[in-house]
Amino acid sequence: MRTTTGPDLAERLRAATTADLDREALAQAVYRAVAAHVPFDFACFATTDPATGVMTWASKTRSLGVGDEEWSALEYGAPDVNSFAEIARRNPPAGVLSIDTGGDVDACRRHRDFLAPRFGFTDELRVVMRSRAAPWGAMALYRGAGDPPFTAGDAEQLGAVSGLVAEAIQRCLFGRETAPSAAPGDGPAVMIVDAADQVTHLSPAARAAIEELGGWDHGSLPANVLAVVATTRARAGFAESRTQSVSGPWLSLRGAPLDGAPGRHDVVVTVEPTPRASLSRLALAAHGLTAREEEVALLVLQGADTRAIAGTLHLSPHTVQDHLKTIFAKLGVTSRREMTARLVLA
Template sequence: MASTLLAQRVAHDVDLIARAGLPIDEFLDEAMGSLARAVPFVSACVPTVDPATMLVTGVRKFGGLTGLDHRDHEWALIEYGTSEPDSFAAVARSAVPATAVHLATGGHTERSARLTDFMVPEFGFTDELRAAFRSGRETWGGMALFRDEAANPFTPEEVELVAELSSAMALGLRTGLLAQLAYAPPVAPVGPAVLIVNADNEFVQLSAGAEQRLADLNGRPTLADPMNIISALVGAARSWAAGQTDLPPRCRVRSASGMWLVLHATPLSARDGKAGDVVVTIDEARPPEIVPLVVAAFGLTARERDVTQLVLQGVDTKEIASTIHVSTYTVQDHLKSVFDKVGVRSRRELIARVYFDQYVPRMGGELGASGWFAGS
C-alpha cells in the first residue's frame, strides 16, 4: 500500500500531466507510469468511450496485456452483452467512480462471472480494480487494473486514490482527443459499410467498402485490436433488444486516416423467430453528429455550449442574445471564455477548430439532404 505522501505526489503528477494537452497515447503512458508507483498492477487496460453511449472507441493496454488482442472480442461481448453490477457503465453512474472485485464481494471473487469465467482462466488475474473517468456530465473512458496470485488484493486506500484521479484522467482523455492528429491523409468517402454478425459472433456478410472501413479502424497505432469496437456494438445491440439498456448501440470513432466515423448496430429477427444476428453500419460522421462530442471535449459550460452551437450555425451576436435571453455583453463574455478554452481568437477559427481537418476543407460547401456536404 502506498504512503499518503506518495499518493498525494501521484495525484499531483497525474493532474499536471492531464493539463499538458498531450495526445491520448502520450498522456496515458505518463499517467499510468505515475499511477503504478502508488497502485502496482501486473496488467492494465484503458478503454476510451463515446460519452453519449459509453460504448468503447478504443483500448490501450499495459503490462502483461500489451500485445494480447486475441480475446478482445470476448471481453467486449461480456462487457456489453451481459449485466454485471460493476460494468464500466455501472461504475460511471455510481457515487464513487471506482471499485475492486475482492473488496466489493467481501473476498468472494467467485461471485464475479467476468473474473471467474474469463479473467482467471485466461490470464490468471485474481483481482480487478475498475474506474470510470468522469468530467462533469460526461464519461470519457475507464481503467481496469489487474493483480494475480503473486500480489495482495487491491486495498480501500488504492481504490480511493484511483477514484480521486477520475476527473484528472477524464481531462487528459478529452484534451488528448483534441490533440490527436491524423496519422494518414484522409480517405475519400466510400458511403456506408454494412457488416452482418451471426448468433455465433462470426462475420457472415460484408458490403462493398466494409473492408476499407475496417482497415481504416485497424490502422490506428498503439491501440488494441479495434474489432472490440464491433464486438461491443454487437453485445450492446443484444442487450438493447432484450430491454436491458435504453442506450442506442452507436458510437463515434476517429479512424487512422483522421476521419470521424459513426457506427450503429441493430439486432435482426428472422421469420422463424430465431434471434442473435446483428447488422453493424459504419459511415462517415456528419457534422451534426460529431460537433456535440468535440464541443463537450473542450470542457465548455452548458451556456457556453449553447453559444457555440449558435455560432456554428452562423447566428450573429444580437440574435444569439435574443435566442438565449441575455444581453449582447453577456454573449461577448461567453464568447471570450469559449475562445480562451478552445485556444482561438475569432469565430472563424472557432468553427475550424471544432470541425477539425475532416470538415475544414469542405467548409463553405452546401449541405445535401443527407446532412453531408453536397458533392462529396
C-alpha cells in the first residue's frame, strides 16, 4: 500500500473541513484526507444521534448495489466483534478487525456472513467520531483480496482525529441557523415494516417522509429508518433517533414492535418534527456547552431573565452573567435575542 508525505492527517482534515460543508461534502472531504494516510478499497461515513448512537445519515465511496437491511440487522442485532456501540466506549474509539480477532476475522459475524461473502472484503477498520463522550458519527474502511490488513498505527491515526471530525459534523449540522422542525406532509407519517424489512402499510405523509430521509435505496428503505427498525427489534421495545432531513428541518424517527416479542417481528415507525426542547439540547451540545451552560441557555430560550435563572438554578446573578458570556462566545452571538434567532426554535 502507498504511503504519503507532507501534512499529517489532522492537518489535512482541518484544512479540508473549515469551509461551510453539507453532509455529503464533509464525507467526501474526510474520504480524501483519510485515503492519503490510510488507503482503502471502500469506505462509508455516517452521522449518528449523539444520544442514542443510532445512525441518522450515511454516505459510501461507491454503491454496493444493495440496500442496508442486512447491515442494519447485523449492526444493531446480537452483540458482535467491534460494533460501533462497543468501539464508542474505547479510548481512542477505533479498532481493526484483524487485530481485535487475533487474525480470525471470521469470528466476527458481520464479516463472516455479510462483508466477505457479499463483497470480498478481507479487513475492516472502524472509528467513532466522539465529542464530550457522545458519538456524532462513525466511519468504516475496508480492504480486499491482495491488500495487507490494517495496522494498529492506522487505527491510532483515525482515533486521534475522532474529536476533530466530530466537531466538523457539529458545524455541518449546526454551524448555521438551525432549520425549524416541520411535518414531512399532511397527516401522520406512519409506516409498518414487516419481518423482511418491507413496508406493508404506508400513510401518504410517510411516503413524503421517506424522501426527506434520503429516499429509497435500491428499493430499500433509507438506512436511518432501517437502523431504527433493527434497534427496535433488538430491544423488543421503543427506539428513536433524530436526523436532519434532506430539505433541512429536523425529524424524529420512533419505532415500536407490534407484538412485543424479540426477533424479526413487524415494527411500526412514525416520523414527526423533532420537539423544540430536544432540538435545543442537541444544538447546544453541538456547540460544546457544559451541562450547566445548557441549563442556563434553555432557560434563556424560554424567556427567563437573569434573576429568574438565578433563582431556578440556585446561582448568583453574577454567576449567571458569567455563564451567559461563555455561552455567547461558544455560539458566536452577542445577545440573548441573537442566540434565540440563531437557534430558530419557533
